Amino acid sequence: NAGVMQNPRHLVRRRGQEARLRCSPMKGHSHVYWYRQLPEEGLKFMVYLQKENIIDESGMPKERFSAEFPKEGPSILRIQQVVRGDSAAYFCASSVAVPTYNEQFFGPGTRLTVL
Amino acid sequence: KNEVEQSPQNLTAQEGEFITINCSYSVGISALHWLQQHPGGGIVSLFMLSSGKKKHGRLIATINIQEKHSSLHITASHPRDSAVYICAAMNYGGSQGNLIFGKGTKLSVKP
Numbered sequence: 001n002a003g004v005m006q007n008p009r010h011l012v013r014r015r016g017q018e019a020r021l022r023c024s025p026m027k028g029h030s031h032v033y034w035y036r037q038l039p040e041e042g043l044k045f046m047v048y049l050q051k052e053n054i055i056d057e058s059g060m061p062k063e064r065f066s067a068e069f070p071k072e073g074p075s076i077l078r079i080q081q082v083v084r085g086d087s088a089a090y091f092c093a094s095s096v097a098v099p100t101y102n103e104q105f106f107g108p109g110t111r112l113t114v115l
Numbered sequence: 116k117n118e119v120e121q122s123p124q125n126l127t128a129q130e131g132e133f134i135t136i137n138c139s140y141s142v143g144i145s146a147l148h149w150l151q152q153h154p155g156g157g158i159v160s161l162f163m164l165s166s167g168k169k170k171h172g173r174l175i176a177t178i179n180i181q182e183k184h185s186s187l188h189i190t191a192s193h194p195r196d197s198a199v200y201i202c203a204a205m206n207y208g209g210s211q212g213n214l215i216f217g218k219g220t221k222l223s224v225k226p
Contacts, residue, residue, distance in 0.1 A: 043216040056213060089156060099205060100145045106158035
């Protein structure tokens, strides 16, 4: 049973380009979360999605960032017109049901570097 | 003041020592998570607990809901336990998906 998968593991972009980060949840999990870890800082919640729905995006920057979790395929975190401050590790997690009482399993992360 | 506070920030131990990492939180929670982040960066979920105590191998996690405090203990520590340990609170009544993270405790176990 494969765990949460993220790709790419490392992504380098120049300022102004777009970054697309993918997350495939564990089999049977329909709840996905994205977190960001800035250098030398703790993890911060970004967005919580269920299939085809955004449940909570209170941690997502209002501009340039978007997330989706389509009926088929992985969840995508998209960052448009990247800036140096977007350089961070982005982690995805998934759970089998609502997060209130269900464990979240984390992927290996995507390390984004913006030149 | 952060809603989730961990102590100590850094911890160095000799192999074999008993280790305790503390986590205090100020929000109402439905559950508290302990996570381990290795130098390579990957995150592993160690425990999720909402009351009492859980044990897995040499790791023990406890939580006191009334005191809003949790501890992670490592018995017979080993160099391979060297990692950053993070506690995270699932905020009850707040945003549905919002885990609030502590800043982590960096543990180094010397042989």
